Amino acid sequence: MDVAMVLAAVPLSLALSGSNLSIDPYSRSSLTAWLSVGVFAHLLFRYSGLYRMMWRFASTPDFFGIFRNCLILTIVLYLTAISIRAVYPIAGLNERQFIVFFMMSFVFISSPRLIYRYLREGSGWSMGELGFRKRSSTRALFFGRLNDADMIINYGRSAADDGIDIIGIVSPEDAAVMGSRVQNVPVVGRKEQAQHVLYEYLKDTEKISMIIFGQHADKEFMEFPELVRIARQHGVDVDQFSGMLQSRRAGKLVLERVEMETILRRSTVTPDEQMLASILRDKRVIVTGGAGSIGRTLVRRALDMGAEAVLVADISEFNIFQLQSDLARIYEERLIARLVDIGDKSSFSRVVRDFRPDVIFHAAALKHVPILEDNWISAVRTNVFGTKNCVEVATECKVAHFVLISSDKAADPTSVLGFTKRFAEQIVNSMHYMQRRKASASGRGTNFIGVRFGNVFGSDGSVSTIFQRQIDNGGPVTITDPAMTRYLMTIGEAVDLVILSAADSALRWPEDGPGIYMLDMGEPVSIMAVADIMIRLAGKEPNRDIPIVVTGRRPGEKVHEILSAPGEDITDIGVPSVFGLRTGLFEWTEIATALERLAEAVERGDKETAIAIMKALYKPAISHRGKREPAVTPGNGAGSDAAEHVNGAAAFEPPATKTPVTKEARGDRPHQGMHKVVPFPARMFPSELEQAKS
Secondary structure (H helix, E strand, C coil): CHHHHHHHHHHHHHHHCCCCCCCCCCCHHHHHHHHHHHHHHHHHHHHCCHHHCCHHHCCHHHHHHHHHHHHHHHHHHHHHHHHHHHHCCCCCCCHHHHHHHHHHHHHHHHHHHHHHHHHHHCCCHHHHCHHHCCCCEEEEEEECCHHHHHHHHHHHHHCCCCEEEEEEEEECCCCCCCCCEECCEEEEEEHHHHHHHHHHHHCCCCCCCEEEECCCHHHHCCCHHHHHHHHHHCCCEEEEEEEECCCHHHCCEEEEECCHHHHCCCCCCCCCHHHHHHCCCCCEEEEECCCCHHHHHHHHHHHHCCCCEEEEEECCHHHHHHHHHHHHHHHHHHEEEEECCCCCHHHHHHHHHHHCCCEEEECCCCCCHHHHHHCHHHHHHHHHHHHHHHHHHHHHCCCCEEEEECCHHHCCCCCHHHHHHHHHHHHHHHHHHHHHHHHHHHCCCCEEEEEECCEEECCCCCHHHHHHHHHHCCCCEEECCCCCEECEEEHHHHHHHHHHHHHHHHHHCCCCCCCEEEECCCCCEEHHHHHHHHHHHCCCCECCCECEEECCCCCCCCCECCCCCCCCEEEEEEECCEEEEECCCCCHHHHHHHHHHHHHHHHHCCHHHHHHHHHHCCCCCECCCCCECCCCCCCCCCCCCHHHHCCCCCCCCCCCCCCCCCCCCCCCCCCCCCCCEEECCCCCCHHHHHHHHC
């Protein structure tokens, strides 16, 4: 087609420029020269890559390429004509013809591509398809910035089958003018008119079937939760645009369903996938409690990241059955499940010795605050002695990495759950530094870490699942205290940050690195707000269709959770959304003594003594100056002499790092309950470590 266009441009340019050539245009030499122009143009266009362009996605750079090729073709022809004219004079041939030829060849070659794209993106394309098949499309209203709207409109129109037809834009931008258009789609409202505009479109005879929010609409539209509620109440799908897959030319929109995490304005974190995979790829992984909500996600993530095999160690037969039903066909022989109780050390040891894991994620725990207040013996046996068993087995079997999943309940605890989780952290933290000293001396040892974070939204038994079940049953939704707040994080985000913490610790091991990591949970969220929004999302009105009932606080329950206790230091480790946590440390002999006394209290059924023993296992962090922090009395009543309740041994400082401090203290990050943020040595690789030592 391009050759034909170029051949047509030659006589037309001569005719339009009024040329009166002195040669016969129908002579053999003239026809040969004419055809040679077409052949040369074809070779030039092919060599320059013009034919690698897809007409459907023709854009400005492609048309510039056509412009450049036509200009080169014209210049070459002009220089050739000058050379021929120097040998054989030709009258009537001048620069005017070549200028007209350049313009005509550019228009002739680019126009078909432009027309094709216009038809391909517009409604006229359906008439141009074979069989005159009419394309179905989804009518949608867009809430967001104009550049996002431009992308969605563009690719919605170019979709081969079911496309998205944006019929109106509500923009939060001051530059957006009512009535202005983006690719012929009108701006129908500003952000303050969003709710009114949505109602108007829902009442239209041709109702919309989808609303799409822009990338930052949850922050730019103050009525965001209400807009979602209204749409869902009317049976309209709600998605949020999060960008294009790979590039504009990939032709695939990334639309994500708007969930509660978005409505609560919890900005999720996307960690480095390569760093995540470094701790899992080609590794053998055990996940205790792997059939629970967090454990299931850990198992799936490890398999997706290329783990050689993942063994699920869980005590629940039904949960293992569900896990195998969901994942066994997908991952086949790489997924293994074992019914095992971590309270039975010999059974767990056999499983670990047979499987020979590289990493153990210890997610098995009892976690419901009010239930554990009455069943404190089970809590101690699982959360404390179960952790102790796992730690000892990992040491005996020389597992490379051990990761404890902890909880914000361990910070200044007031419940049985909190005390048992803090004890578990102390077990792991003490073993971390003991193994670190062993590894520094002999080059071997297990890297133990704990990861502390708050409530996981959507996990089994979490506030969201309880509220959803109550709403489905017609209410009431029960809240223990209207002032209650909690830190909330998605399961996927929590799991990724746990793996990220493990990967960071593996890179630091054994030279430096904290024994306890803490995830950045953002700002605490009002539980009353969660209940209110979930009821509205169900298309109901709080306290009219679904009552909200305040039942009063339960034993051991806090109004406001904290992520770190007084006397604990938050350290910046240079990893986004992850911090190190420095707390007072206990020698393993102190831990062993406390475990013996706790076992005796459990045997006697003496809850008061058991709580006192666990409460005493606390002391503040040692400052960088080598002095103990001022005595702090946490909310649980433990004083600075807490260590004396164990065996009177003094706290010890973790082995002094030989690496320089390279990061500034990050003190501008708001964290409720944090004591302070101090610098932490940057991650160093073996060659750097050797240099630092010397």
